[in-house]
Amino acid sequence: MAKKRRSCEGIRASGVVLLALVIIQSFSLLGACSPETSSFRNGPRSFNNKGELKISPRVKLYMNRYRPEVVMSNGLVQVTVSRPGGGVTGIKYKGIDNLLDYKNKEERRGYWDVIWNEPRDPTGSYDVLKATKFRVVKLDEDQVELSFTRKWNFSHRGSLVPLNVDMRYIMRRGVSGFYFYAIMEREEGWPDVYMDQIRAVFKLREDKFRYMALSDHKQKLMALNEDRVRGQTLDYREAVLLTNPTDQRLKGEVDDKYQYSSENKDNRVHGWISHNPRVGFWMITPSDEFRTCGPIKQELTSHAGPTVLSMFSSTHYAGREIDTFYAKGQPWKKVLGPAFVYLNSVSSRENPRALWEDAKQQMLREVQSWPYDFPRSKDFPKSYQRGRVSGQLQVHDRYVNEKPMSAKSAYVGLAAPGDAGSWQAETRGYQFWTKTDEEGHFTIENVREGDYNLYAWVPGFVGDYKYGFNITVRAGSKINLGTVVFEPPRNGPTLWEIGVPDRSAAEFFVPDPYTKYKNPVFTGPSDKFRQYGLWERYADFYPKDDLLYTIGVSNYTRDWFFAHVNRKVGNNTFQPTTRQIIFQLEDVSNKGNYTLQLALSAATFSNLRVRLNFNSRRRNMRPLFSTGTIGRDNAIARHGIHGLYRFYSINVPRYLLNRGNNTIYLTQSRNNGPFQGVMYDYIRFEGPPNSNEGS
Structure with a gap:
């Protein structure tokens, strides 16, 4: 074996590590150097059960003359990466030859991809990033860092996203997993381009990983791909009713990847558990600095496949109202990551939930270590x-x-x-x-x-x-x-209000789901909005007449339906709906106008019109206010309680108000489908400035 296998530790040339080419016929590295330390130990030094200090094996790097790949190993984990393409094709851990789905093509196991298009071609293109050059950035007994690069030029126009890409992988001594990041760059003068999504993807083995964990309460057995194929596709293709799943415990559930979305601020660790052997595969993201659109932007996490995602940018829950346009006159460079793929294990006698608890602790250690001091790119500041x-x-x-x-x-x-x-x-x-x-x-x-x-x-x-x-x-x-x-927007004293200004519709009435669509994970009050089909329930509560809300009588937690949606009145026929807010004024001030403060937490191809004291004799009355067509966040269909935040301060002339009864009419006028609608964050009616009305 010494003749067949040779490590390339310590070889340096011109101050840079030079990788020795080695002939390897098999990569059974872990069997030769697996430590006895627990997977929960993390670092160059670890301790056995007796408290004795043990030194972790050195990091090693191998290449195979006969296969276009490179292999990193630290005695805990072995990772195979295609050369020079830069896709992760294999992860060997705890006796499992490959945690990734070996049935997939090698370029579709662990990879980066971008959804993009030039303005001249509105059809979206999909680019699985494949590098053309490979180099070793660092190699010693404590760490290896690999670089896989692709340069863009005009001969690639139309076929590849106009980006220079440097994909990096890092393995460290004593660390049960590996780090990855990418440096993406555009040069001045390159074609205008939209980049709607940038992410890293890992496809795991279905025969091993069936249990997904996103948080302490969002954990469940997941469907297989074949379960989805045999199921019933619902109102949009991502949502499938499991009619004949392999595991009958899942029968009658809806499988939909958007149900498992998370806000950036909460998306620190998620992953999957294999029960035989008991192994965890976790995506840990210690910082949001490289993510887009702020802390409450919602992104996908994991879903049936089993698929693990690290989302860096997307139009999810926003649409192209977020700025995904990169102009030719604007050079751009950004470091995405590093993120950490963490692997852990417990014995068959231990509760597999211990894997989740350990992953959370590892996440905290990664957060405390940010910014990392070990990435070698000059573009990642210490x-x-x-x-x-x-x-x-x-x-x-x-x-x-x-x-x-x-x-x-x-x-x-x-x-x-x-x-x-x-x-x-x-x-x-x-x-x-x-x-x-x-x-x-x-x-x-x-x-x-x-x-x-x-x-x-x-x-x-x-x-x-x-x-x-x-x-x-x-x-x-x-x-x-x-x-x-x-100084928040304010024109006068509060006369009445509906909701809580927190950029979410979560405080409003969210109905129970239809039994046939129920997902058992989302039964608590904090995430019931994730259930499928809730938009259809409006017609159950208001089959003919729309919602009436009386100030001083109604309660927004039970009387204000969380989404302002259309009513289905026939096969693919929908009717606009109008909400009425009924309120009393003891008197109408002559000191100035009133104000309606209106905050929306989501909108999808909607036009919200506001009328005051409208009646049949004034049917042609122009709206007091109209938003025009707004929104592409699709938060109603994709189980998000919010999308992009919108705020409107609407002047209400005092001559339109009555002493006594008044009614505000809110009409969402676009009715081309079930998902057009808005969600409200907060509504406040204010008296004139400097008046003594209100509280």
């Missing part, structure tokens, strides 16, 4: 090359309190310069977010060098905050902004 921004946020709403109040639990972030709220549509740069403490203090650590605006929003108040000046962060910066004050 901690000392970054800066810090701190301050205190207060909120001043004079109709709530004469003095500014501490903005506790507010979201504060740095993103590319733009208008207030522009961060939720921003995709090209880096974003850094935190939450304030009880006194409104915030510290944003480890900020990359660059020019930013400071943005914020405060739960309990409408609108978006933007600091008045650009902030330039340099290496070692420690910028203290002192006290900054957010």
